[in-house]
Amino acid sequence: MIEINGVSVFSGVAIGELRFLQKRRRETERVEAADSAAELERFEAARGEADMELERLCEKATKEVGEEEAAIFDVHRMMLSDPDYLEAIGGIITGEGVTAEYAVSRASETFAEMFSSMDDPYMSGRAADVRDIAERLLAKLSNGDEGRPALSAPAILAARDLSPSDTIQLEKEKTLGFVTSGGSANSHTAILARTMSIPALVNLGEKLLPEYDGHFAALDGFTGTLYIDPDAETLTAMEKKKAESAEARARLEGLKGKANVTIDGRRVKVFANVSGLADIEAVLENDAEGIGLFRSEFIYMESDCFPSEERQFEIYRRAVEKMGDREVVIRTLDIGADKQAAYFDLPHEQNPAMGMRGIRICLTRPEIFQTQLRALLRASVYGKLAIMFPMIASPREVDEAMSVMEEARESLRRQNIPFREDISVGIMIETPSAVMMSAELAERADFFSVGTNDLTQYTLAADRQNQQIERFYDARSEAVLRMIKIVADNAHAAGKWVGICGEMGADTELTEKFLRMGIDEISVSPGALLPLRRKIRSLDLSK
Ligand code: PEP
Ligand code: MG
Numbered sequence: 194m195i196e197i198n199g200v201s202v203f204s205g206v207a208i209g210e211l212r213f214l215q216k217r218r219r220e221t222e223r224v225e226a227a228d229s230a231a232e233l234e235r236f237e238a239a240r241g242e243a244d245m246e247l248e249r250l251c252e253k254a255t256k257e258v259g260e261e262e263a264a265i266f267d268v269h270r271m272m273l274s275d276p277d278y279l280e281a282i283g284g285i286i287t288g289e290g291v292t293a294e295y296a297v298s299r300a301s302e303t304f305a306e307m308f309s310s311m312d313d314p315y316m317s318g319r320a321a322d323v324r325d326i327a328e329r330l331l332a333k334l335s336n337g338d339e340g341r342p343a344l345s346a347p348a349i350l351a352a353r354d355l356s357p358s359d360t361i362q363l364e365k366e367k368t369l370g371f372v373t374s375g376g377s378a379n380s381h382t383a384i385l386a387r388t389m390s391i392p393a394l395v396n397l398g399e400k401l402l403p404e405y406d407g408h409f410a411a412l413d414g415f416t417g418t419l420y421i422d423p424d425a426e427t428l429t430a431m432e433k434k435k436a437e438s439a440e441a442r443a444r445l446e447g448l449k450g451k452a453n454v455t456i457d458g459r460r461v462k463v464f465a466n467v468s469g470l471a472d473i474e475a476v477l478e479n480d481a482e483g484i485g486l487f488r489s490e491f492i493y494m495e496s497d498c499f500p501s502e503e504r505q506f507e508i509y510r511r512a513v514e515k516m517g518d519r520e521v522v523i524r525t526l527d528i529g530a531d532k533q534a535a536y537f538d539l540p541h542e543q544n545p546a547m548g549m550r551g552i553r554i555c556l557t558r559p560e561i562f563q564t565q566l567r568a569l570l571r572a573s574v575y576g577k578l579a580i581m582f583p584m585i586a587s588p589r590e591v592d593e594a595m596s597v598m599e600e601a602r603e604s605l606r607r608q609n610i611p612f613r614e615d616i617s618v619g620i621m622i623e624t625p626s627a628v629m630m631s632a633e634l635a636e637r638a639d640f641f642s643v644g645t646n647d648l649t650q651y652t653l654a655a656d657r658q659n660q661q662i663e664r665f666y667d668a669r670s671e672a673v674l675r676m677i678k679i680v681a682d683n684a685h686a687a688g689k690w691v692g693i694c695g696e697m698g699a700d701t702e703l704t705e706k707f708l709r710m711g712i713d714e715i716s717v718s719p720g721a722l723l724p725l726r727r728k729i730r731s732l733d734l735s736k
Pocket of ligand 2: 583623644646647
């Protein structure tokens with residue numbers, strides 16, 4: 194039996210076969226190849242497969258989201274047969290005696306740079322398409338491994354690391370749990386595991402070897418241990434733990450339908466965090482009073498191109514309809530840093546967490562923001578939808594965002610498209626600057642929601658992605674707790690409500706503190722709802 198310790202990101206037990214997924218390695222380095230004819234043949238085969246795949250994607254997209262979205266795949270197919278592009282790749286393979294992978298990467302980069310230097314915004318936007326095509330070709334050259342995790346049968350997934358976009362695409366039914374060599378407990382990947390209620394361990398280090406692929410394993414999400422080839426005694430203990438955790442869960446079920454109120458009568462709204470429509474079932478199952486954070490960026494990350502207004506409208510409409518008369522707070526696009534989508538063509542940055550992300554992208558590229566705001570406003574007539582802006586650092590940014598929203602409203606009015614005029618608009622408090630300016634911000638917003646994940650990162654100057662400094666990222670930081678108190682006081686002085694939607698909200702050791710500060714709402718991943726409700730009902734604030 195091999196025992197490896199890591200950091201647990203979602204408690205629970207998983208027992209099953211370990212399936213190690215090695216992410217596609219991008220061969221972009223110059224590698225010589227003696228047989229150019231064979232390389233040309235490999236390239237041609239990859240091109241044929243990529244073309245067929247694009248054709249299928251185009252058909253699927255036409256059926257599911259409409260012709261407008263599907264057109265992008267046709268554009269990619271045209272590029273795949275562009276004589277100049279093909280000649281450039283062939284020329285590098287034969288002229289320099291190198292691998293097809295290297296030729297594809299180099300030729301594509303040259304074309305992408307040529308496009309991005311063009312003045313015409315349409316042409317410069319094609320750079321992202323060329324890079325996308327290169328990715329697809331490289332995937333085909335590495336034996337069709339898409340680089341996206343897929344399991345054919347239920348198993349514990351193992352990988353060096355998983356990006357948030359990998360994680361969102363996991364098939365929940367087949368993923369008993371996941372374990373990664375790298376990764377941090379505060380990353381979006383970890384948050385997604387919690388949202389999807391998948392037992393998961395990160396940061397297992399180099400001991401997690403690909404050769405364990407196919408071995409039997411038990412994952413203990415309570416202690417952070419992975420057992421490979423567990424002995425009979427360990428296996429029995431793990432099976433017992435699994436059954437106990439299912440029983441404990443079942444006992445919590447009794448809380449459903451009961452009010453979220455303390456012994457002395459303080460009511461608190463208990464809401465849920467979701468990453469998309471698929472999570473709403475778990476929200477309803479756990480009887481949340483609403484959705485306090487709908488991370489809309491995952492709609493963009495699951496897509497190969499910008500999701501149209503129509504597609505987004507459908508998703509938001511279905512979300513509010515499913516939730517009936519319960520509130521749904523949809524956060525506008527918070528892409529950037531660890532949450533990437535290739536077609537955004539975001540710049541490579543030294544400090545991405547402090548770079549082009551969240552509201553900064555929306556204010557810099559208002560056409561993207563407009564599309565989302567129009568979709569959200571249109572969906573507002575179908576339920577109780579609220580909009581929330583992420584990563585706000587100054588009142589000026591809120592003013593700018595509000596004016597883009599006003600333009601969206603105006604354009605809908607001109608087209609006689611209905612929307613709710615009284616829609617509630619809130620902001621996330623996740624920068625120290627927003628805390629210090631919270632009195633001014635409260636004049637501009639209908640509510641606040643404290644994003645403690647980022648607020649902790651920026652307050653403690655501790656990158657939430659960096660596993661090496663995890664012990665400096667204090668998830669119960671006193672500095673952050675004091676900040677939340679300031680925010681709550683300023684919100685209440687202006688008559689606004691204030692919630693918490695970062696992971697701190699699920700830490701039941703802190704619930705009493707939050708309620709004493711007067712926090713009105715706490716939003717947590719669906720799996721954390723019932724334990725939080727039990728905690729609230731056990732508190733007596735009069736003592
Ligand atoms: C946060 O920062 O606390 C938050 C809720 O947003 P995200 O984790 O998606 O950055
Ligand atoms: Mg955040």
